[in-house]
Amino acid sequence: DIGRQHRHVVMLPFMAQGHMIPFLALARQIEQRTGYAITIATTPINAAYLRSTISSSTTPTTIRVAELPFCSTDHGLPPNTENTEALPNHHIITLFRASQTLEPSFYNLVSTITQQDGQPPLCIIADVFLGWSVNVAKRVGSFHAVFTTSGGYGTAAYFSLWLNLPHRHTDSDEFTVPGFPETCRFHRSQLHPKLRSADGTDPCSVVYQREIRLSLGSNGFLCNTAEEMEKFGLEILRRFTGVPVWSIGPLLPPAFLLNLPSPTDSNLSSLRSGKQPGITPENCIKWLDYHPPGSVLYISFGSQNTINTTQMMELAMGVEASGKAFIWVVRPPVGFDINGEFKAEWLPEGFEERVTESRRGLVVRTWAPQLEILSHKSTGAFLSHCGWNSSLESLSQGVPIIGWPLVAEQTYNSKMLEEEMGVCVELARGLDGRILSGEVERVIKLVMDVGEKGKEMKMKASEAARKIRAAVKKEGDQLGFSVKALDSFLEIALSQRGSSSLNEANGYP
Ligand code: UDP
Numbered sequence: 001d002i003g004r005q006h007r008h009v010v011m012l013p014f015m016a017q018g019h020m021i022p023f024l025a026l027a028r029q030i031e032q033r034t035g036y037a038i039t040i041a042t043t044p045i046n047a048a049y050l051r052s053t054i055s056s057s058t059t060p061t062t063i064r065v066a067e068l069p070f071c072s073t074d075h076g077l078p079p080n081t082e083n084t085e086a087l088p089n090h091h092i093i094t095l096f097r098a099s100q101t102l103e104p105s106f107y108n109l110v111s112t113i114t115q116q117d118g119q120p121p122l123c124i125i126a127d128v129f130l131g132w133s134v135n136v137a138k139r140v141g142s143f144h145a146v147f148t149t150s151g152g153y154g155t156a157a158y159f160s161l162w163l164n165l166p167h168r169h170t171d172s173d174e175f176t177v178p179g180f181p182e183t184c185r186f187h188r189s190q191l192h193p194k195l196r197s198a199d200g201t202d203p204c205s206v207v208y209q210r211e212i213r214l215s216l217g218s219n220g221f222l223c224n225t226a227e228e229m230e231k232f233g234l235e236i237l238r239r240f241t242g243v244p245v246w247s248i249g250p251l252l253p254p255a256f257l258l259n260l261p262s263p264t265d266s267n268l269s270s271l272r273s274g275k276q277p278g279i280t281p282e283n284c285i286k287w288l289d290y291h292p293p294g295s296v297l298y299i300s301f302g303s304q305n306t307i308n309t310t311q312m313m314e315l316a317m318g319v320e321a322s323g324k325a326f327i328w329v330v331r332p333p334v335g336f337d338i339n340g341e342f343k344a345e346w347l348p349e350g351f352e353e354r355v356t357e358s359r360r361g362l363v364v365r366t367w368a369p370q371l372e373i374l375s376h377k378s379t380g381a382f383l384s385h386c387g388w389n390s391s392l393e394s395l396s397q398g399v400p401i402i403g404w405p406l407v408a409e410q411t412y413n414s415k416m417l418e419e420e421m422g423v424c425v426e427l428a429r430g431l432d433g434r435i436l437s438g439e440v441e442r443v444i445k446l447v448m449d450v451g452e453k454g455k456e457m458k459m460k461a462s463e464a465a466r467k468i469r470a471a472v473k474k475e476g477d478q479l480g481f482s483v484k485a486l487d488s489f490l491e492i493a494l495s496q497r498g499s500s501s502l503n504e505a506n507g508y509p
Pocket of ligand 1: 371393
């Protein structure tokens with residue numbers, strides 16, 4: 001119908017599951033609130049993944065997925081690899097570079113939509129790593145917003161560190177970061193090895209700086225966070241970008257997205273079909289039912305990361321020594337195929353049998369129903385890599401976090417969760433650190449026992465859960481802040497569409 005056609009939202013996620021899922025969640029949210037037409041544009045394999053995800057939904061949807069032509073081998077990538085999940089680390093930057101070549105075909109898509117609808121899309125919502133889409137929006141006169149898929153603090157730290165490389169201007173391990181207060185010092189070990197050695201001319205700096213700079217020419221930012229929960233981080237991000245930042249989250253995965261494996265992962269079906277006998281998502285929940293409230297530690301490093309063999313051994317020994325019950329999503333350690341088979345030798349001898357028999361632990365291979373586990377009353381803490389989705393899911397259920405950040409902006413998330421929110425204790429950092437089982441045991445007890453610290457963290461996590469619930473409230477006369485922020489973003493985009501100001505560059509210095 002005409003109304004819908006005249007209000008068309010075009011979305012452009014980066015080709016990684018951790019980006020596509022929040023984009024899909026945002027698309028659903030916009031669709032539910034407005035009924036606008038929505039097109040998500042991505043490369044063919046990711047488009048197929050998104051389509052199958054959408055079609056497995058029980059809720060009807062009109063979200064359309066458009067394909068941007070892409071041939072991985074043309075860019076020197078292995079055949080049929082179009083997302084970060086399928087790529088070895090050294091190829092990821094090639095994928096970033098290749099994604100820059102999507103600009104002409106994305107422009108064609110947006111032009112076709114403009115012709116069909118008789119006017120440009122209401123807005124283009126793009127990933128921060130696809131900053132070139134700002135040019136496309138300016139050419140057609142659409143409002144452009146960057147959807148960060150991360151929180152305010154993590155995004156601001158990521159931007160500022162890559163753009164300014166502040167650690168290069170000091171010999172000290174600790175340094176301040178432009179945009180952040182003097183008191184908020186960062187440590188060299190919080191930087192990804194690639195960032196640590198970056199000098200502005202290396203491939204990573206070149207790609208990230210280009211896309212971040214272009215993104216800073218956008219008309220605004222959408223942030224997957226709740227205003228009340230992350231005031232400090234949002235304030236920094238607003239100052240840093242100088243454009244409106246709407247906090248519209250948390251966009252937790254809608255029910256139909258739960259338990260989905262990564263685009264290249266065939267393991268979920270094998271999990272479901274009982275390749276690992278007896279362990280199904282339903283069984284995880286039944287297993288939790290046996291345990292007293294707040295007594296179980298949930299351990300997961302997200303969909304793409306894993307620790308090294310020594311760390312895995314120490315973690316297992318520490319968890320066992322803590323005496324706490326646990327669910328651990330184990331994945332092959334660094335150096336092995338993360339989606340490959342898990343070998344018993346990576347854990348202490350007899351570990352799995354001992355903990356299974358005594359019902360002390362549930363070792364889940366590859367994938368667990370995370371949000372269901374976190375929302376179960378028996379879950380008392382989450383040992384997490386502090387991926388932003390995991391952090392939000394944990395806090396939305398009032399579950400305190402034991403941090404073990406690994407890559408991307410995870411170390412900044414962990415820092416913020418610990419220093420600003422008081423809901424996290426960082427146990428380890430990255431893959432370099434030598435972690436001992438005794439430390440694992442100490443931190444688990446610190447967080448899960450009913451001591452001062454444990455009680456305080458639980459209280460703060462419950463407070464965050466309350467703020468999150470209030471922010472996403474969609475019913476009644478008091479709409480949540482995040483819901484109102486999304487409405488207000490769409491109204492502003494609508495009021496500015498086609499205005500000459502949108503064609504002007506507001507580029508970043
Ligand atoms: N996830 C899950 N089961 C698992 C591991 C991960 O359901 O065994 C989901 C988790 O709930 C979250 C997402 O995968 O929604 C991971 O996103 P996050 O941003 O935390 O980390 P990433 O995987 O992007 O590093």
